[in-house]
Amino acid sequence: MIKRLAIIGVGLIGGSLARALRAAGAVGEVVGCGRALPNLEKALELGVVDTFTQDPAEAVAGADMIFVAVPLGAMRGVFETIRDHLHPQAIVTDGGSVKGSVVMDAIGAFGTLPPRLVPGHPIAGTEHSGVEASFAELYHHRRVILTPLPETDPEALARVTAMWETAGADVTCMSVAHHDEVLAATSHLPHMLAFGLVDTLARMRENDEIFRYAAGGFRDFTRIASSNPVMWRDICVANREALSAMLARFGVEMTDLAESIRHADGERLLEIFARAKAARDRYLDSAR
Amino acid sequence: MIKRLAIIGVGLIGGSLARALRAAGAVGEVVGCGRALPNLEKALELGVVDTFTQDPAEAVAGADMIFVAVPLGAMRGVFETIRDHLHPQAIVTDGGSVKGSVVMDAIGAFGTLPPRLVPGHPIAGTEHSGVEASFAELYHHRRVILTPLPETDPEALARVTAMWETAGADVTCMSVAHHDEVLAATSHLPHMLAFGLVDTLARMRENDEIFRYAAGGFRDFTRIASSNPVMWRDICVANREALSAMLARFGVEMTDLAESIRHADGERLLEIFARAKAARDRYLDSAR
Ligand SMILES: NC(=O)c1ccc[n+]([C@@H]2O[C@H](COP(=O)([O-])OP(=O)(O)OC[C@H]3O[C@@H](n4cnc5c(N)ncnc54)[C@H](OP(=O)(O)O)[C@@H]3O)[C@@H](O)[C@H]2O)c1
Ligand SMILES: NC(=O)c1ccc[n+]([C@@H]2O[C@H](COP(=O)([O-])OP(=O)(O)OC[C@H]3O[C@@H](n4cnc5c(N)ncnc54)[C@H](OP(=O)(O)O)[C@@H]3O)[C@@H](O)[C@H]2O)c1
Structure with a gap:
């Protein structure tokens, strides 16, 4: 059970995970975060999030699970912004389509690879974007690839695995490269x-x-x-x-x-x- | 109205035209022609053809409309076999995906371009083959391109156009090249x-x-x-x-x-x- 889930980037990928976890009753509160207000307002209206903010630092405060689902070019900025605001036990995972760059961005932002960061990638999607394109069934019977590193905390990996399974996905692990x-x-x-x-x-x-x-x-x-x-x-x-x-x-x-x-x-x-x-x-x- | 339609090559393309014209009540008798017996027997069983033969010369005897829907590499052989067995008023048209080669094959086989040959190509299809893949609706609202030449008899062109329209298609004309x-x-x-x-x-x-x-x-x-x-x-x-x-x-x-x-x-x-x-x-x- 996730108490407070922060979704940074409430688009197709982030919105669909929030919807799936809500549908499964596996999450207490969902905080959405993005840049443009209309998409966040839409997310609230659709019931995908309970609250929203445009500040990633605020979004992660008090969150036990953080899912970063922004375009790859925005990953490093998000990591830098949230770095000093994470709860020590908080788990950070992402949905970026490339894993080497996310790991490099994390090292760049955090100085070293945080043990509670679990890089991931759902092999699911459509050609549409934004929260309106999201749906709870996107991950049903789809694969999610997690690419844990030697530094990765096994408990964090287990919790992220369980989260994706709750969303209906089959989880596989492989190396970043x-x-x-x-x-x-x-x-x-x-x-x-x-x-x-x-x-x-x-x-x-x-x-x-x-x-x-x-x-x-x-x-x-x-x-x-x-x-x-x-x-x-x-x-x-x-x-x-x-x-x-x-x-x-x-x-x-x-x-x-x-x-x-x-x-x-x-x-x-x-x-x-x-x-x-x-x-x-x-x-x-x-x-x- | 077509009295006797000969389909040379009763596969996806040929079978679907026969089905569409039958469904529209626009054809008297359909004769199927191919090489392998099982596909022809299947065509008979499915009601796509009324009779069949493995000899193209026999298939075209008495036919007023002949649709050649074999792979492009077999076109010239079919033309050579039917050449001396066509009724003088018979119209020959085809469904080959390339038109330059069909025109060359016709000139090669007939010595000159027959005025009652109307080269054509339905822009419709699936990745499946054989008569079992055929269906009457394949051409509904799909384009058919006809590539008449200066030699082409306008009446033959009009009849082929009407045939495709009866099958539900929109007909366009353009040059072979x-x-x-x-x-x-x-x-x-x-x-x-x-x-x-x-x-x-x-x-x-x-x-x-x-x-x-x-x-x-x-x-x-x-x-x-x-x-x-x-x-x-x-x-x-x-x-x-x-x-x-x-x-x-x-x-x-x-x-x-x-x-x-x-x-x-x-x-x-x-x-x-x-x-x-x-x-x-x-x-x-x-x-x-
Ligand atoms: N689409 C797919 O098929 C697919 C499949 C697997 C993985 N992925 C990965 O998933 C991630 C998201 O893709 P998506 O398809 O969900 O895209 P999307 O629908 O466009 O969603 C991305 C969201 O991120 C927000 N965003 C962009 N820049 C941001 C920033 N600097 N800070 C905070 N939020 C920001 C956008 O909202 P604002 O513009 O309002 O900020 C948008 O809502 C990407 O990394 C992509 O590689 C995509
Ligand atoms: N599939 C498409 O998407 C598509 C779309 C537009 C146009 N076309 C064109 O339409 C033509 C037929 O394609 P198709 O998709 O209908 O293929 P298909 O389903 O394989 O049908 C071709 C038929 O021709 C017969 N055949 C092959 N060689 C022959 C020969 N030497 N003499 C008599 N019959 C012969 C085959 O039966 P046997 O093997 O038993 O002889 C088969 O039933 C091709 O010229 C293709 O370029 C195809």
Whole structure:
């Protein structure tokens, strides 16, 4: 049971966790914190938070659990602001999409890695933003990856794990570096391709007409290109090493594919497409 | 009203047209044609066709409308087989995803472009294949592009247009070359990215684990990588010029994006992502 939960950044990710814990009756009071008043007022109106403040230091005062769900570029500032206002027993965890940068930001702000900081990342989301996009079921049967460090207090890790399980998620632990590589492959690279494709078409002279002839598959394929540009700028900068490596790997694949197309090498094309289809179908089966 | 409709290739595309025209009461008899017996027997059982044959020449005998919906690589062979068996008034149209190659195949098989051949392409489909994947509503409110040539008989064009409208589609006409460029951008390039991404991940050492952490967005993003590899090999070979040009254009975009990531150029990244998001959101609005 969490007595006082502070949500710094009451958007899709923060708002959904608050809703899920409330729905489960697992939290006493929820304090919301953000910069803009309208979103916080909306959060109050929707019953996602009990009170709100625009000052992170005030939000964490008296809180036993703090969930930081702001864009990655704002993490360090939040850590610096709350540093001197945390209860000694308070647990801090986050939902940032890259873990190496959050750990660096924490070390930068706190001087050393706080034992009661548990870096985390829910593998769930939509292309929408803000508290109005949040919903209690977002984490149901979704994975949450926690990346504890040698310094991390096992009790804090256990409490954060229990919190996510209460929200309906399956919790896994892995190292910070491994998380950032896996996510570069499964999430960050696909987002780059979707943004890159839509931008390529948008920059073509006849782009109005081109979009007019885009069929059903295009809608799904490009859905993630409607994601929040600020959040994705921050993810790219924060995970630039692992993401650059994946982009290079993908570039090699596409050069091979483009060569096979140019040379009308049907055999090679069939091999690539068949292997991809088999992997996709296998993934779907296992996701079921 | 079509008296006798011959469907050469009773798969997703051919089967769905037969179902739609039957549902509209717009066709007397439907003859199905394919290579494998089980699919044809299934088509009969499902009521998609009234009779079937494995010989295209037999299928077209006495047909007033012939719809060729085989993979692009099989088009020329079908044209050669039916050439000497068509009724002089019979109209031949097709559903192939590339139009330049179909026109070349027709010229190759018939010696000259038959006036009653109307090249066409329904902008509708799913990642599934075969008659069992077909359904009568596939073309409802979807676009069908016809690419008539100067030689094309206006009456044949009018009849094919009416047929697709009866199936629920909106018909547009454009030139063969323009069709192949527009589709390279909106359909063929996205399919290459989906196949290329899934194959890149499938070839990584830890690929089992990687797919395990793929989230909801990944499922949608890669759906088209479950498409039929033979069909896509044929599309790539048939449209290799326009597709190579689009791959090159996309490559320039991705080089720019990768450079911006490597240099942590947040401003440039935000510009690219914001422009892409705006274009995607605009496209969605207009698709509504
Ligand atoms: N969306 C996804 O699919 C997804 C999935 C997993 C993880 N994540 C991660 O979760 C975090 C939040 O993403 P989200 O999708 O929930 O975004 P969101 O809906 O835009 O919510 C972010 C919230 O943070 C607030 N905020 C921004 N800067 C702040 C600051 N300096 N101080 C205090 N509050 C601030 C924003 O409100 P104001 O602008 O009013 O301050 C907003 O309500 C990000 O780190 C992201 O990487 C996202
Ligand atoms: N799927 C889409 O999203 C989509 C969209 C628009 C256009 N198209 C185009 O539509 C055409 C058909 O695609 P589809 O998705 O309907 O594929 P499909 O479901 O696999 O159907 C193709 C059918 O053609 C038959 N066939 C293959 N080779 C043949 C041959 N040499 N002679 C006679 N029949 C043959 C196949 O049966 P057997 O193997 O038993 O012969 C199969 O039933 C392709 O040209 C494709 O480019 C597809």
